[in-house]
Amino acid sequence: QKEVEQDPGPLSVPEGAIVSLNCTYSNSAFQYFMWYRQYSRKGPELLMYTYSSGNKEDGRFTAQVDKSSKYISLFIRDSQPSDSATYLCAMITLLSGGYNKLIFGAGTRLAVHP
Amino acid sequence: GAGVSQSPSNKVTEKGKDVELRCDPISGHTALYWYRQSLGQGLEFLIYFQGNSAPDKSGLPSDRFSAERTGGSVSTLTIQRTQQEDSAVYLCASSLDSTSYNEQFFGPGTRLTVL
Numbered sequence: 635q636k637e638v639e640q641d642p643g644p645l646s647v648p649e650g651a652i653v654s655l656n657c658t659y660s661n662s663a664f665q666y667f668m669w670y671r672q673y674s675r676k677g678p679e680l681l682m683y684t685y686s687s688g689n690k691e692d693g694r695f696t697a698q699v700d701k702s703s704k705y706i707s708l709f710i711r712d713s714q715p716s717d718s719a720t721y722l723c724a725m726i727t728l729l730s731g732g733y734n735k736l737i738f739g740a741g742t743r744l745a746v747h748p
Numbered sequence: 749g750a751g752v753s754q755s756p757s758n759k760v761t762e763k764g765k766d767v768e769l770r771c772d773p774i775s776g777h778t779a780l781y782w783y784r785q786s787l788g789q790g791l792e793f794l795i796y797f798q799g800n801s802a803p804d805k806s807g808l809p810s811d812r813f814s815a816e817r818t819g820g821s822v823s824t825l826t827i828q829r830t831q832q833e834d835s836a837v838y839l840c841a842s843s844l845d846s847t848s849y850n851e852q853f854f855g856p857g858t859r860l861t862v863l
Contacts, residue, residue: 640790666849677752677839677854678791685849722790726849734849735804736781738790 637661640723640739649748653710657723657739660704664725664737667699669708672720672741681721682708713746720744750774752855754840760861761830769825769858773842780823781852782815783839791839797823798845830862 640657647653655669666685670678682697684690684706690697698707710717722741726734753772761767773780782794793807797817808814812830817823827834837859841852 638790675856675859677841677856679854680851683849683851724791728849734843735793735796736791736852737793738783740790 635660637737638723638725638739641742642740644743644745646745646747647713649713649715649746651713651746653708653713653717653744653746655708655710655721655723655742655744657706658704659706659725659737661725661727661737662701662704663727665728666726666734667697667706668724668726668736669695669697670722670724670738672722674719678722713744715746715748718745752840752842752853754838754855754858756858757856758859758861760863762863763832764829766826766828767830767860769827769838769860771823771825771840771842771855773821773823773840774853775821776844777842777853778820778845779843779850779852780817781841781843782823782825783841784809784836785839785857786836794825794838827860830860832862835860835862 638659668683669681671681672678687701694711696709720741723739724736755770780797783791796804812828815825837857839857841854843850843852
């Protein structure tokens with residue numbers, strides 16, 4: 635079993651839809667939870683990160699963490715064609731010595747059509 | 749300012765040849781990471797540098813893979829005797845340091861194709 639599970643999709647939605655992207659994880663030692671966005675032929679870029687359980691909002695994006703269920707979500711409101719990308723969840727365990735090792739999900743491909 | 753750069757952007761090679769991939773991190777970033785991304789897969793950790801030393805090489809898939817970093821800056825990932833299963837996008841990232849939480853900034857990747 636992978637430490638982080640993410641449905642690869644693809645997910646296709648009409649413009650304006652609410653999108654829900656999810657990951658589950660098995661390692662309770664994960665401390666930080668991130669969402670990266672990756673456009674085609676580009677490197678991933680950090681979209682949001684959270685530390686504790688609960689919601690964090692940034693514009694049209696909301697990140698949600700439920701540590702008790704080991705489940706994280708990213709919601710995109712009023713989705714736009716420019717949101718079409720692969721979304722990767724990532725989690726960090728701070729190992730001894732303070733080294734932050736990122737563990738990624740497989741990524742979900744999202745297509746928002748006009 | 750300048751981000752993480754990688755070269756070449758694309759590399760096509762024949763099976764059995766050696767390849768070198770280069771990463772220039774953001775100036776002042778002491779931590780550097782190499783990942784591999786195969787088609788439809790997430791990012792697979794390969795190796796991590798703090799300064800010029802590599803405390804964690806656990807992700808290197810075989811002894812054909814090696815990496816070095818010089819001057820606390822540029823890093824080179826070398827793959828010897830390439831195999832077709834090495835075909836992937838190789839991504840480099842850097843962060844301010846490796847303690848606590850520091851955002852990792854990614855380069856655009858090198859797309860390696862082994863024929």
